[in-house]
Amino acid sequence: MKSGNPPYQCPECGLHYKEKEWAEKCEEWCSEHQSCNLDIIQYAVENDDSNEKRS
Ligand SMILES: [Zn+2]
Structure with a gap:
């Protein structure tokens, strides 16, 4: 699980963005x-x- 503010999501493709x-x-x-x-x-x-580094 990630913590912090959720980024903005494109409802069409589901990708997330930091910038609205x-x-x-x-x-x-x-x-x-x-x-x-x-x-x-x-x-x-x-x-x-x-x-952002993962794992
Ligand atoms: Zn999209």
């Missing part, structure tokens, strides 16, 4: 294109390896 701005951009793109934009999802916490 990116979550909104992602949601817009996902609902319009039914796919993810790499330029956006690179900011998702799931793809942010540098900032």
